[in-house]
Amino acid sequence: MFKQADSANGGGQISARLALLRDEIVRRQALAFQPRPAGSRGPAWERFLGELSTPVEHWQAMRKARPATELAGASRPVMLLPGFGTHPVRMKPLARVLEAAGHRVSDWGLGFNFGPSEERFERLCERVVAMARKEGEPLVLVGWSLGGIFAREVARLHPEAVRLVITMGTPFSGDRRANNAWRAYQLIAGHSVDDPPVGRDMAVKPPVPTVALWSARDGIISPRSACGRKGERDLAVPMRCTHLGFAAHPDVAATVGRLIDAY
Template structure:
């Protein structure tokens, strides 16, 4: 597990204002071989959103690993994610709110929302809308920093000019009021890594992992370890991943 370093030109921070607090992202880990056994869970609940263009099969192995470790994971329940039609993100989120509310009532505990690619935007925006029901957000290769590059994955959000509107870009960049972990890889191929990085702030972290492509993120052992570590934390006692 590595933290992005600004010492190299290829790793320049996308938020380049003077005094930006990047210390948590700059620290480099030394362990490269992840533990194969996930931390034991105690029934902590997670709602898992699929990879863009795919359905529940894309997260089946991840959910199986989490369930096997003692967590309780749930598919989003709406099949293949093709993105909101004609920029109707608000309508899609209203639809997904019902899923979060139903699951919260069934599990009687705040949920961790795990989104992969575009669906990480659902997770982040839902956490802003139903904050008391959400424990934390974990995203895998999610382009929430929409103004930091071009990404075909965001075309469902384009306006008539062929771009994500400025107001929506600002909305997507805004961090939810719950702990957030953004996991990304420079070898993503589908999402520019700069679009997955946020400046350090209390309750948020950005973690660079050595994964070969966007499609492999949810199946990588280190990514699963990070997710399990985040889920296993005591409620209300969030701390950055120590590696």
């Protein structure tokens, strides 16, 4: 009799969990299929499809790239923050160039970037503060796409631990739906782009030097959102690459290296 009762309770718990899972799937689907508001536009689909050319562009650019040793300057501690849906390994090419130039490079230590949560953001802040203390100087934070939102927010809350913020194709300015990724973001992250747990005031400039790299050829993020307005960043630098190219394009790596040396 007791075994039957335990079995019934176990079956009830499984059913309850399945019901919760179904409700969550339905909720996220609703977020993913929200209509785009009138007047809100991301990059044209031709540019979005142009993201497929990223590997070819990298190969062509690598043939013309200067040796990394020519970029050598003062050694700085640098943390790389990956874009939405990506793992830090995607930024290894950038890390190798910066390491060859003498910088001490680390990743953000949180694995895949599937969107912000208060807990993950708190862990990132703790990691940045601890690393700055260990290094004996503030860090340079280099954030690709959503990683740049994290970088700006960390610097806003802990400016004593951050020397410089460099964002790459980061949508910190203007319309939060001026991109071709907001539906995927809402599906995976599980919350609306209008009410994120981190970066509610994304356009507020951190109290440290802040540089925005943007590209008119970006097929995912609106160039206008990634460039920002005066007062939202200290400097905006145009690049010629795809959105996916920010993580590994040699011209981007060279520009990041020069900016680190300049600050």
